[in-house]
Amino acid sequence: MSNEIYKIKMDVFEGPMDLLIHLIRKAEVDIYDIPIALITSKFLSYIDWMKKMNIDFAGDFLVMAATLTQIKSKMLLPVHEGDEDEDPRMEIIRxxxxxxxxxxxxxxxxxxxxxxxxxxIRKSDNKDFLPHDGDEIIQVGLFDLIDAFQKILDKIPAEHKIDLTSDRISVQDRISEIVNILEEQGSVIFTEIFSDNCTKNEIIVTFLAILEMIKLSLIQAVQHIQTGIIRIFYL
Amino acid sequence: MDNIKNIIESLLFVSDKPLKIEQIKIVLEEAETKEIRNALSEMMEEYDTRKSSFYLSEVANGFQLRTRPEYKKWISRLIQPSPFRMSSAAMETLAIIAYRQPIIRADIEHIRGVDSGGIIRNLMEKKLVRVLGRKDIPGRPLIYSTTKHFLELFNLKNLKDLPSVKEIAELKDLANIEDPTE
Structure with a gap:
């Protein structure tokens, strides 16, 4: 079988909006004055064609088809004088x-x-800009982070009770706060993210936020080889 | 200070991130903010008159030395940058987030008329978009905004530096004249 027989030129549309724009452009009409009947029928026949070609299409196309049909039927209703209803087509024009x-x-x-x-721009390895020039640093693994976290937990006063009624900060909010700190400073020492007298709950949320951010590769945690200080870098 | 421009230039030279006036101020304690600002704008002009290979760009709320686009051909031969790949769908989504931020996914999808979850995730991986928080409405949807990296990549001073709606409309008219159909 020759390939030529099956030469199909197909425009692939990202979504119903793309298709609608394509149809309007092809019909050479003004988007502010769409011949709604024409465009609707073209849209519907395109959907039929997609069905025939066995192309999967999302319900979005059907929603658009329904909207167009609805506008079309509204346009058929007589407009009485004094009616201040806007052009039904505005629903799609906007x-x-x-x-x-x-x-x-x-x-x-x-x-x-x-x-x-x-x-x-001049590229430089981030490492050049770390504090204490020439010091070696290593990538911190999960367990080093957990150890550091344990140290912070140990620091909270024993009598501190978790107040379940108070407003709790979410991991997402905490991520946002940490990003703000990092956007300002570029990097921060791990322990500095935890304020001195925060609740266990806050500490856990902060830690989860850091893990989540590392997972999303928003930040990088590095540890100084001698001092053991962990520093968080904004990537 | 006589050599303030040289000092600032040296700072710009070693910095790999856009340098903020406040950061320069920390280094140059004895200088007034106004003095630094003036020095920077003089430097900008000097690089322009000198037509040097790089220029001082005001980008992402800071200042950065960047090479002039004229020399991209040769620089690309040296460092072979990975080509910038962004689908038009991704660019659209990014533009919507940039212009309508802070914005939730449902609003992005309302404008595009199509599911955009994958694209948003992709933009986040590219560090062009970030989560700002959650909106206090049912479902607590995530709110998205653009990042500092977005400003750096597109050579924008700040978000206000985005082309205004008027400029866009003019551009659109132009496009309509040149290309009425396809």
Whole structure:
């Protein structure tokens, strides 16, 4: 079988918005004055085509088809004088307009002088900027972190009770706080993240936040070989 | 101080991150903030008049020496940077987050009309987007914003430096004239 027979040119659309824009452009109409009947029927036939081609498509396409059909039927209703209802098409024009805006913004961003493509900076290994030049550091493993955590737990006064009624800080909020500290300072000593008189709960949340951030590779934990001080770096 | 510009230049030379005025101020205790600011803007002009290979870029709320785009051809031969790969879907999502931040995923998807979870995760891996916290509405959805790295990558001074809606509209008109269909 010759390949030529099966030459299919297919535009793949990211979602129903993309398809809608494609149809509008192809019909050479103004997005502020969409011939809704035409576009709706084209949209529906595209969905049919996708079904026939056995292309999986998400329910998003059906939602859009339903919206278009609804607008189409609204357009058929007679408009009485004095009615101040806006053009039913606005329901689709507004999101389309915003989407097109974002598409052009994206293009413009892409054309900026990108760091590492168009413009370059002096690259230096992060290590050069660590405190105490020349000192050796090692990557900290999970257990070193747990040991350090244990030390902090040991520091809390024994009589400290966990207050279950008070507002508790979430791991997510804590991550955000730590990011703020790191954006400001770039790096922070592990123990400094824990304030001196924080509750056990706060300490645990902070520790979980750090583990989560390492997992997301937002930060890197390194330990000084002699002093054993663990430092957190913002990547 | 006579040599303030040289001092600042040396700091800029060794720093691999955009240098903030406050950071320069910590080093140059004896200098006024205004003095530092003036020195920086004079330096900017000097690099421009001199047409040197690098320029002083105001980026991510700081200052950084960057090479001029004219020389990218040769620099790329030397260091062979990995090509910048971003799908148009990823760029769109990033633009939406940049312009509408802080924003939750549902709002991003409302604009794009399509599931964006994977793309957002990808942008987070690229460190262009971060989680700011959770929104106090049912489901406590995550709130997203762009990072400092985003500003650095796209050569932006700060978020206000993003092209304004008016500029975008002009650009769009232009695009419509040049390319009415496809």
């Amino acid at each position: 999101p389309l307009d915003e989407y097109l805006h974002m598409k052009s913004v994206a293009e413009q961003l892409y054309q900026r002088n990108l760091l590492g493509q168009d413009t370059f």
